[in-house]
Amino acid sequence: MKALSPTDSAFLWMETRNQPMHVAGLNIYTPPPGAGPDFIPKMLEAWGQHIRAQSPFNLRPVLRMGMWHWQEDKDFELDYHLRHVALPQPGRIRELLAMVSRVHGNLLDRNRPLWEAYVIEGLPGGRFATYIKMHHALVDGVSGARMMASALAHTATEQKPPLWAQTYGRAPGARPSKAAPGLVEQFQNAVLAGRQILPGIASGLWDVVRPVTTQDWAALPFQAPPTPFNVEISGSRRFASQSYPIARLKAIGHAAQATINDVTLAICAGALREYLITQNKLPAKPLVAMVPVSLHGETTEGGNQVSLLLANLATHMADPRKRLKRIVQSTAQAKQRLMEMPRLQKMAHGMSSISPMGPGMVTGTAKKHPPFNLVISNVPGPKESLYMNGAHLDEVYPVSIPTHYLALNITISGYRDTLGFGYIACRRSVPALQRMLDYTDNAIRELESALGLSSVPVAASAPASKAPTKKRRTT
Amino acid sequence: MKALSPTDSAFLWMETRNQPMHVAGLNIYTPPPGAGPDFIPKMLEAWGQHIRAQSPFNLRPVLRMGMWHWQEDKDFELDYHLRHVALPQPGRIRELLAMVSRVHGNLLDRNRPLWEAYVIEGLPGGRFATYIKMHHALVDGVSGARMMASALAHTATEQKPPLWAQTYGRAPGARPSKAAPGLVEQFQNAVLAGRQILPGIASGLWDVVRPVTTQDWAALPFQAPPTPFNVEISGSRRFASQSYPIARLKAIGHAAQATINDVTLAICAGALREYLITQNKLPAKPLVAMVPVSLHGETTEGGNQVSLLLANLATHMADPRKRLKRIVQSTAQAKQRLMEMPRLQKMAHGMSSISPMGPGMVTGTAKKHPPFNLVISNVPGPKESLYMNGAHLDEVYPVSIPTHYLALNITISGYRDTLGFGYIACRRSVPALQRMLDYTDNAIRELESALGLSSVPVAASAPASKAPTKKRRTT
Structure with missing residues (x-):
């Protein structure tokens, strides 16, 4: 029995029915050529032989003396965790997203290992999906995505055991943590986790982005x-997703001398601006996004390669070209500051690891003075095709965590030559989330038009992705 | 905004993730002759026009000054409550029960009116199911079943609005309650609800069934x-269900001079005995069931017609005939006592109205000295065929509430000339619930054989129920 780190424990302590703390991945597959209607039942039957789960898929949380520990589930029951479902007719992406929206709002059962895997049949053309949900106390978004990818095969012929039956190089259940603290210290940690983390966020963010010059393009915390x-x-919850060819976004970046990250931010900014205008709620001041960023290759600093920045989304500017330029200035300035402040990187890293959650602990004042308006994450993904039991992985969408005061989360995941945008939101606070898909399309076209680029979609090469730029509707 | 009664509030206060407090009904339908594949989409589209919900389907719970109130949901969103899903292939009852097992374990969202309705397609032959879930704070099992039945039509041609758009003679949201108590009193009520109810159960049960003679066949509380x-x-959760022709059970009752209630208890007793023997856990002492009973027609007392009794299930006896006889003696004695104690009827009625929950509040001592072992309810149902948009209602199964210390609940619901047995259990505590279906079959055959009756199944007349005595498997 292993004690959870205070940070991991916090995800359990702070979880409520309105703020579930799990992340998920939605994958869409095409069965191998010649696969019959029994492809999925056969696959599930084969998987069903793997009745033992490896760490962390065999670990359930137990509370002892006021502290959370991981304990092996001696009564592990695969049938509970592995769920075979189907879409109602006509089984469009719309029905798939409706199902994901619903399932993502349900809490995981703490009496069991904190994961559920759905195999969802009934998409047109025999395609199927998996939706795999894990608690954030067990795995963070990035390592969860890596684990899911590493569980898949690199060829159509290779057969791998199912996700829970494999062992992982760096088991997410064994996240690096300090030597176990003493009993009293642990107890204090657990009880105080929220308060310990919260001031860290506020003061840390403040230091990271505090203006050092009067020429200030960067976003300021609590100025959102x-x-x-x-x-x-x-x-x-409501979930919507859509993917675009990376080449199309790269063309925009090339024309505007912006990174892919900046282009995705500009696309989100354009979509958010249109959304808020139609809701008649566009603020006069620009929205601020919290963006976990990889500094790898952009800094000579060693140590942590991941940090975060606050990006000014320039949603107050109508001109898409100027908006992108302002975003580039904002993120460049923020990155410059990060590089000048190595002491703070570690701090920021600590923050980014709890990013979806920390802000949820902000007090009610966050409503009037939010530290930032939303989280936009760019999760790196595999570049090569992946397969599951011979089925080709076509599309990958992350399903992240909305929290109190951050009702919308946009997570973007790369796979092969496409980027999948996953929008997850509180269904009530963001009632028209599906429109964000149209607005995202519009934002891309708007940028292309302003930069004199052709808006003709660049075809993605995912073989089974029939229409890579086609809209994916939500429910 | 209307304050909940302390009893109704208690269902909200005491609810945990391990002990959700909702009841549900699983109905199976056959579409009308000639219905096309668009029957369900068309029905849902028509239902979708009814975007306003009537009481209690528009009420959400809000906590004010430490008290629960019902408040109209001004942002009522039908899409959230009405859910269209499908069964994976081959879409057997097995897949249906797996889905119900899973969905029944999920908490309702307290930010919204406390109900969810699933329309489940994909059963063989075009049949479909509805699973409708409501919180016990809003409706109890019996009135929920009545409401669902009253929402349906009596002919294939009659068209009624959907469940949430109808008004009900005696709206369950407006359960009779006393004049609103003062603020302080309400607060005390809410905080103390658990403690107030618990002693009532214990002392009440004790009085109701305390032996008055030395010849004691009746079950004693805390002797289970x-x-x-x-x-x-x-x-x-795990859910399993199965239905039998009432005629078959009546034949047993006739041969043994027992009521239908006693026969259903004897069937459950036989099944429970076999289950516990195969688990190597049959206690030497007989199991005790808590049974809400209708006294209507069996007593000349006015007032409340519903009470409860503790039934000695005689699971220690191997002879099915002797077992049934002992059950008849036990319930007869318990009813006799109820009739002798009109003062206690009211008390007992209060208890029965909270029956699925009260025992869950029993302290840890209930493990060694359970007041009784399980609840077996017989819910009256409609005698005539019912229809929904022309689709014939074939089968009706109640899905009730397991609680701490009462991990298994058996609720039996009548419809037309059949009885549907619904077994709902904690998936972990009752790992082989599906076997109860075989054991139930065995218990019926065992009784028929012991009483010299033919075991040839009497066909139920539900037109679309292809094989009324066929086993329904769980997952």
Whole structure:
């Protein structure tokens, strides 16, 4: 029995029915050529032989003396965790997203290892999906995505055991942690986790982005305007997703001398601006996004390669080209500061590891003075095709965590030559999330048009992805 | 905004993730002759026009000054409550029960009116199911079943609005309650609800069934033996169901001079005995069931017609005929006592109205000295065929509430000329619930054989129920 780190424990302590703390991945597959209607039942039957789970898929949380520990589930029951479901007719992406929206709002059962895997049949053309959900106390978004990818095969012929039956180089259940603290210290840690983390966020962010010059393009924490996204959330969710060829975004970046990250931010900014205008709620001040960023290759600093920055999304500017330029200035300035402050990187790293959650602990004042308006994450993904039992992985979408005062989360995941945008939101606070898909399309076209680029979609090469730029509707 | 009664509030206060407090009904339908594949989408589209919900389907619970109130949900969103899903292939009852097992373990969202309705397609032959879930704070099992039945039509041609758009003679949201108590009193009520109810149960039950003669066949509270059913439960569920022609059970009752209620108890007793023997956990002492009973027609007392009794299930006796006889003696004695104690009827009625929950509040001592081992309810149902948009209602199964120390609940619901047995249990505490279906079959055959009756199944007349005595498997 292993004690959880205070940070991991915090995900359990702070979880409520309105703020579940699990992350998930939605994958869409095409069965191998010649696969019959029994492809999925056969696959599930084969998987069903793997009735033992490896760490962390065999670990359940137990509370002892006021501290959370991981304990092996001696009564592990695969049937509970592995769920075979189907979409109602006509089984469009719309029905798939409706199902994911619903399932993502349900709490995981703490009496069992904190994961659920759904195999979802009924997409047109025999395609199927998996939706795999894990608690954030067990795995963070990035390592969860890596684990799911590493569980897949690199060829159509290679057969691998199912996700829970494999062992992982760096088991997420064994996240690096300090030597176990003493009993009293642990107890204090657990009880105080929220308070310990919260001031860290506030003061740390403040230091990271405090203006050092009067020429200030960067976003400031607690200067973000109030928006409909910065409210207390309900327990229900809406999920929408869509993917685009990286080449299309690269063309924009090339024309505007912007990184892919900046282009994705500009696309989100354009979509958010249109969304807020139609809701008649566009603030006069620009929205501020919290963006976990990889500094690898952009800094000579050793140590932690991941940090975060606050990006000014320039949503107050109508001109898409100027908006992108302002975003580039904002992130460049923020990165410059990060590089000048190595002491703070570690701090920021600590923050980024709890990013989806820390802000949820912000007090009610966050409504009027949100530290930032939303989280936009770019999760790196595999570049090569992956396979599961011979089925080709076509599309990958992350499903992240909305929290109180951060009702909308946009997580973007790379796979092969596409980027999948996953929008997850509190269903009540963000009532028209599906429109964000149209607005995202519009934002891309708007940028292409402003930069004199052709808006003709660049075809993605995912073989089974029939129409890579086609909209994916939500429910 | 209307304050909840302390009893109704208690269902909210005492609810945990391991002990959700909702009841549900699983109905199976056959579409009308000639219905096309668009029957369900068309029905849902028509239902989708009814975007306003009537009481209690528009009420969400809010906590004000430490008290629960019902408040109209101004942001009522039908899409959230009405859910269209499908069964994976081959879409057997097995897949249906797996889905119900899973969905029944999920908490309702307290930010919204406390109900969810699933329309489940994909059963063989175009049949479909509805699973409708409501919180016990809003409706009790019996009135929930009545409401669902009253929402349906009596002919294939009659069209009624969907469940949430109808008004009900005696709205369950407006359960009779006393004049609103003062603020302080309400607060005390809410905080003390658990403690107030608990002693009532214990002392009330004790009085109701305390032996008045030395010839004691009746069950005694807190004399029930410890069983695997009397443990703390997890949050996951398993549901199994099966139906039998009433005529078959009546034949047993006629041969043994027993009521239908006694026969159903004897069937459950036989099944429970076999289950516990195969688990190597049959106690030497007989199991005790808590049974809500209708006294209507059996007593000349006015007033409340519903009470409860403790039934000695005689699971220690191997002879099915003797077992049934002992059960008849036990319930007869218990009813006799109820009739002699009109003062206690009211008390007992109060208890029965909170029956699925009160025992869950029993302290840890219930593990070694359970007041009784399980609840077996017989819910009256409609005698005539019912229809929904022309689709014939074939089968009706109640899905009730397991609680801590009562991990298994058997609720039996009548419809037309059949009885549907619904077994709901904590998935962990009752790991082999599906076997109860075989054991139930065995118990019926065993009784028929012992009483010299033919075991040839009497066909039920539900037109679309292809094989009324065929086993329904769980997952």
